Amino acid sequence: MSVESQDLNLCANDNRGQLQLGAGSGLVGWDEVTQGTVLTSFEGDATGIANKKAEERLYSDFNSYTASVASWRVNKPVFNRDICIDCQNCWVWCPDSSILSRDKQMLGIDYDHCKGCEVCVEVCPTNPKSLLMFNEHADLDESLAAWPEKKKKAKKSEEA
Amino acid sequence: MAITSIKNLKEFSTNNDRFEGAHTLCPGCAHSMIVRELMNCTDDNLVISSNTGCLEVSTAVYPFTSWDTSWIHIGFENAATSVTAAQVMHKVRKKKGTLKDNDAPVKFVAFGGDGSTFDIGFQWLSGAMERGHDFTYICLDNENYANTGGQRSSATPVGAHTSTAQAGTHSYGKKQKKKDIVSIMAAHGSPYVAQLAPNKWKSMAKGFQKALEVEGPCFINTVSPCCTEWKFDPKDTINLTDLATDSLMFPIYEIIDSHELNILYRPKNIISVEEYMAAQGRYKHLFKPQYRHIIDEVQKDIDAKWDLLQRREEARL
Structure with missing residues (x-):
């Protein structure tokens, strides 16, 4: 997990599009996050991301790609x-x-x-x-x- | 620099988006069209910094980020300052050889709205231009402070209704003229300054590539119609941009080395400013008999500006 120095309690987010923006997803609130927390766009190394198609990328739960605005x-x-x-x-x-x-x-x-x-x-x-x-x-x-x-x-x- | 092909749209579309969906910009917002285009016109690593504004608040809603690149959010004034600081840091670390990948090309880009470019961040932008860092500043010009409820900015054109320059029985909206930011930036001695529009995607992608490639501080003003504050249907964003460029409210041109002016798009049929204004709710009051003369005044002003641009192109100054 790409979260450091922080015990963020993430909800299961395997199904893309399940997490709605601002819908109380089980994360700690923005005002409860401690200093030094890192929310990265990708899991692991993000080198050469411009040459990877969306389906080849390892998006983290913090990338808005994993969210949905269908509503x-x-x-x-x-x-x-x-x-x-x-x-x-x-x-x-x-x-x-x-x-x-x-x-x-x-x-x-x-x-x-x-x-x-x-x-x-x-x-x-x-x-x-x-x-x-x-x-x-x-x-x-x-x-x-x-x-x-x-x-x-x-x-x-x-x-x- | 790894330039991606912009020969035609099919080639261009093979790029992989680095600006993700599910940001919270309004449906039909032109900001994201412009940002996507910038990020698609190069394969290089990008370090992007954003001023406070619609783009910043909508792309970093906790806990999400829509950026697949390094992205700095900073106060209303200092996107230019922070990105130039990052650029200097990169330069020094490259010299010392302490970077993870010393040869990977990196481009530095700052995004600001018109409020943070024309008004609040103007001094900082001017400073960064004067120091001559290698970066590109892109202004997403929607002619008001859309993020905070549509207040007037110095980019708002004459006659437009905004929440702080309201139209009514005694006022026709904003009375002051729009600042000519492109000329101001060209006067800083910048190697590449341009005004571009998202409906002409090719000239925009070319302009972006040129700005990223050229060493030195480059400035690009882009038209970004705001469906919320200009009051038009979200689906008409591109149609309205067409009207804006064809009525010459937003002529598309570039200035190289602060003297070589090239007009990049000459509309075949120049339409009247009235037609452009009629498509938007913010100019609704100008069609009342007591304010109709404002439209003529704006038209006169636009004609004079177009004339000046053509003369400057011919005289190369």
Whole structure:
């Protein structure tokens, strides 16, 4: 454990996303922590972390990666692999590092960290969008079935 | 320096994020877009220091940290001071050979909000620039003290409603003009100063890489639309940044060695400031008949500034 000179009583945190921010997780309070306590981001050596993918890293319980903000969300973005062109617009503009991209491919959404801000939907360039907002409790298959059809471009004469 | 490829977004997306999710910034906040981009544009070790502000309080909520790098939080004033101290320490220990890995390249970056950059930390930033340390200071400019309830800062533009410069029957919001921080920093003799925006990700990543690479104190002002205090829908963060850069409220440009000015983005269709203001709740009152003249005044000011930038680019001064 990466905690030194401190008897922090950690709750079991094997299931990622179980620990809610500020939800009284069994830790001593911030005002009870003694001087010299170290809360590190990783277990053990963190050298070369820039070259490790998230799944290869040894996150400690103090890294916010192990926490979840899923409860912030009202609507969730749903990803439709069939329409996606892997432009990675959603990846570069996601404020919550929640777009899972590996080897230039968009794989899905990290629902533990997504706050449902809808930026990814806004920046999606496909027609119809390959990311759309659905109710938090919506079923994936039902959402995909309810996907809108491709919108035809308005003819110039109609525009005028 | 280990630069990561920014040739296109696909290449860029192979980077591994070192800024983790589940921080408590508002949904749709541009701060984290900018921070992620900075951390993704290099593989080097980073030592980052943050002034008090939204970014700092949201990324270090006890017991969590969202940073996968060394990160120092310090008071409202001294992100620049602390990161330059770390840089000097690194330099000395490298010389003595007492570092764990003596050859590993390390970059030093300070993040500050506009309150801590334009107002409270200005003297400290100026001092650090003058001492000429090798670091990069990035200002996340959301034009108010968003962390404490949206008070006015000297980055707030004319006519904006803030909690301490309120709009009403006798006032149209803030009356003073925004400080031109980029020119001030360029005047310090900094080798690289720029104003960048997250919607133009490539020019932003290029600017960050240049700032990290160049030896000496670099300053970057980035536009960070604040959905809470600018009062717009979180999903429109990037759309609003588009409006900001296309209306030239935030022209994107760089100044190299305090004289070589390059405009990095010229909007094809320049839109009016009115359109930019109409998209935000903080300018709502300007559309009442008694305050409409403010919009024209701001437009005139923006036009004059754009003209000046173009002239400076041509004259290289």
